[in-house]
Amino acid sequence: xxxxxxxxxxxxxxxxxxxxxxxxxxxxxxHSATGEGPGFGLLEDLSDSFDVIAPMFPGFGESEGLDAVxxxxxxxxHVLDVLDVLGLERPALVGLSLGAWMAAEVATRWPDRLSAxxxxxxxxxxxxxxxxxxxxxxxxxxxxxxxxxxxxxPIRQAARMMSAxxxxxxxxxxxxxxxxxxxxxxxxxVGWDPYLHDPKLAKRLHRITAPTLVVRGxxxxxVPASHGDAYASAIPGARRADVxxxxxxxxxxxPAQLAALIRDFLGQ
Amino acid sequence: xxxxxxxxxxxxxxxPDYDGPAWITCPNRLFDPQVGHEVYNRYLDELILAEELGxxxxxxxxxxxxxxxxxxxxxxxxxxxxxxxxRVKIAVVGNALPLYDPPTRVAEExxxxxxxxxxxxxxxxxxxxxxxxxxxxxxxxxxxxRFYEAHxxxxxxxxxxxxxxxxxxxxxxxxxNTWPRPVQQPHPExxxxxxxxxxxxxxxxxxxxxxxxxxYFHISVFERTFGMFRDACxxxxxxxxxxxxxxxEPIFVAETDADARRLYEEHFFYFVKRLxxxxxxxxPGYTTLRSYESMLKGANTFAINLETWDEVVEGxxxxxxxxxxxxxxxxxxxxxxxxxxxxxxxQLGTLPADLTRRNLELFATEVMPxxxxxxxxxxxxxxxxxxxx
Numbered sequence: 001x002x003x004x005x006x007x008x009x010x011x012x013x014x015x016x017x018x019x020x021x022x023x024x025x026x027x028x029x030x031h032s033a034t035g036e037g038p039g040f041g042l043l044e045d046l047s048d049s050f051d052v053i054a055p056m057f058p059g060f061g062e063s064e065g066l067d068a069v070x071x072x073x074x075x076x077x078h079v080l081d082v083l084d085v086l087g088l089e090r091p092a093l094v095g096l097s098l099g100a101w102m103a104a105e106v107a108t109r110w111p112d113r114l115s116a117x118x119x120x121x122x123x124x125x126x127x128x129x130x131x132x133x134x135x136x137x138x139x140x141x142x143x144x145x146x147x148x149x150x151x152x153x154p155i156r157q158a159a160r161m162m163s164a165x166x167x168x169x170x171x172x173x174x175x176x177x178x179x180x181x182x183x184x185x186x187x188x189x190v191g192w193d194p195y196l197h198d199p200k201l202a203k204r205l206h207r208i209t210a211p212t213l214v215v216r217g218x219x220x221x222x223v224p225a226s227h228g229d230a231y232a233s234a235i236p237g238a239r240r241a242d243v244x245x246x247x248x249x250x251x252x253x254x255p256a257q258l259a260a261l262i263r264d265f266l267g268q
Numbered sequence: 269x270x271x272x273x274x275x276x277x278x279x280x281x282x283x284p285d286y287d288g289p290a291w292i293t294c295p296n297r298l299f300d301p302q303v304g305h306e307v308y309n310r311y312l313d314e315l316i317l318a319e320e321l322g323x324x325x326x327x328x329x330x331x332x333x334x335x336x337x338x339x340x341x342x343x344x345x346x347x348x349x350x351x352x353x354x355r356v357k358i359a360v361v362g363n364a365l366p367l368y369d370p371p372t373r374v375a376e377e378x379x380x381x382x383x384x385x386x387x388x389x390x391x392x393x394x395x396x397x398x399x400x401x402x403x404x405x406x407x408x409x410x411x412x413x414r415f416y417e418a419h420x421x422x423x424x425x426x427x428x429x430x431x432x433x434x435x436x437x438x439x440x441x442x443x444x445n446t447w448p449r450p451v452q453q454p455h456p457e458x459x460x461x462x463x464x465x466x467x468x469x470x471x472x473x474x475x476x477x478x479x480x481x482x483x484y485f486h487i488s489v490f491e492r493t494f495g496m497f498r499d500a501c502x503x504x505x506x507x508x509x510x511x512x513x514x515x516x517e518p519i520f521v522a523e524t525d526a527d528a529r530r531l532y533e534e535h536f537f538y539f540v541k542r543l544x545x546x547x548x549x550x551x552p553g554y555t556t557l558r559s560y561e562s563m564l565k566g567a568n569t570f571a572i573n574l575e576t577w578d579e580v581v582e583g584x585x586x587x588x589x590x591x592x593x594x595x596x597x598x599x600x601x602x603x604x605x606x607x608x609x610x611x612x613x614x615q616l617g618t619l620p621a622d623l624t625r626r627n628l629e630l631f632a633t634e635v636m637p638x639x640x641x642x643x644x645x646x647x648x649x650x651x652x653x654x655x656x657x
Binding site for chain 2: 070136137169171174178181182184185186187188189192193195
């Protein structure tokens with residue numbers, strides 16, 4: 001298994017951290033609002049087959065520059081900057097949830113800048129009658145249940161502890177809540193209003209030319225199945241795949257299965 | 269010392285079997301328009317009574333989609349007060365600037381109230397409560413930017429000759445030319461309420477406005493907050509005037525201490541247990557990390573956690589008792605806090621009309637005159653070393 005290492009990258013909005021490892025075809029991974037990075041099995045798995053590049057979005061981890069990002073359009077341009085600074089001509093783009101939305105925004109604007117697109121439980125669209133669940137202001141335990149199917153997953157356990165602490169009016173140490181506050185603030189910047197979608201995205205999806213795979217966790221309780229369908233039917237030639245026993249944060253719950261799907265799709 | 273009667277205009281008739289939040293998702297079918305008709309008029313009467321009783325001013329504020337305070341437009345109430353009073357200051361504490369688009373609306377309406385009242389408006393600017401960012405879908409991560417920008421636009425609209433162009437990040441208006449202009453020149457006195465965020469204090473200090481401490485925390489939290497505000501003024505290069513701060517506090521006066529508690533307790537707890545739930549939601553990006561960390565100290569003393577009357581008394585969450593008791597407690601606390609404005613909440617929760625009227629009368633006749641003597645204008649109020657805070 002290749003070792004992933006972190007580097008700081010200078011971009012127009014500020015320094016952002018990028019986790020990179022492996023050799024082969026470049027695969028850029030765009031994380032969800034959870035800010036998955038260090039210790040994330042999917043990246044390590046993929047780095048056996050690919051040159052895996054996982055930038056942290058401004059406001060997540062060590063990445064700076066959130067003040068210069070106001071909305072999803074700024075976010076898309078930031079991703080383009082990252083590709084440019086790294087000299088990545090046509091990488092494959094893989095995104096989970098918020099990251100998948102970002103990848104779709106990049107792919108509609110600059111279809112020639114990617115060689116393949118993998119959208120895992122993407123947000124970004126508004127489907128009438130099938131709203132995306134609330135992520136802001138939720139009880140941690142309840143939110144985690146919407147995000148992860150497996151009750152014993154470490155994130156579910158941590159969320160239960162946070163809810164119990166709040167219930168018993170314990171003070172939660174600032175250092176523990178700080179990363180959560182930062183990632184939620186960053187997510188709010190791009191997804192508060194319109195709520196986790198871009199009203200213009202649907203009519204632009206036809207512009208995507210890269211081979212596209214839309215992956216859905218069969219037990220995703222945050223984003224209704226119709227969202228994946230909407231992406232798959234609007235992007236020319238897009239394929240669909242479902243992963244069993246996986247909720248919204250599919251990549252954290254079934255990293256090996258997702259890695260296998262991606263490897264298969266990218267022809268490795 | 270200036271004395272204000274502050275009204276939240278609470279909804280007093282949540283059904284007993286409703287135990288959900290009073291904010292954001294509190295179902296609006298629970299609002300009975302007939303109750304609304306009665307209490308709006310009753311609450312207006314209570315504010316008008318404050319003028320007759322010799323208060324220096326009245327205060328109203330803005331909250332949306334909730335049962336805690338049914339005053340989504342304090343400017344409507346203030347304009348009614350501008351007509352129905354002749355002497356008191358009318359403090360709108362405040363308009364939630366990021367919710368007005370364009371914010372020149374605030375400049376216009378405040379100027380109207382100032383004109384109608386003959387220059388009695390106190391202009392309050394507020395960032396808006398956490399729940400309002402849910403109720404309006406305004407991005408909380410832009411709350412402070414919008415607040416500062418809207419403030420600059422409003423002050424400019426009042427003080428610089430129009431028309432002029434205003435090009436900001438959030439507001440772009442090619443022809444700013446506000447009619448009417450306020451009677452008070454260059455502009456009305458400005459108040460800013462806050463719960464302890466450092467940025468708000470620094471903003472108020474820099475502009476030499478007045479900072480109003482929002483209640484419902486242990487008295488030690490207020491003490492720290494007003495100390496921090498004075499520090500912010502010092503860092504801005506001057507010593508804070510007592511008139512630059514105000515303490516908002518529930519007050520209830522009855523003939524005896526025992527009467528006061530007996531008559532007040534259930535109404536206070538309706539407020540705490542029925543109307544506060546949901547108020548403390550913190551939308552993402554709304555508070556900076558340094559303020560969040562600072563405000564964690566004392567967060568557990570938020571009134572919603574109160575269970576017993578002893579805790580209410582110990583933490584001074586409300587000043588309740590006979591005229592003597594209320595006088596003594598207010599003197600002690602005002603010396604501790606150093607605030608030159610006392611903003612009393614004389615009606616709270618379900619406190620009915622007769623008790624509210626009696627409360628106001630007793631306070632105005634038995635307590636206020638003695639406090640005016642104790643705190644003559646222009647004299648220092650703070651009597652404690654800063655080191656203690």
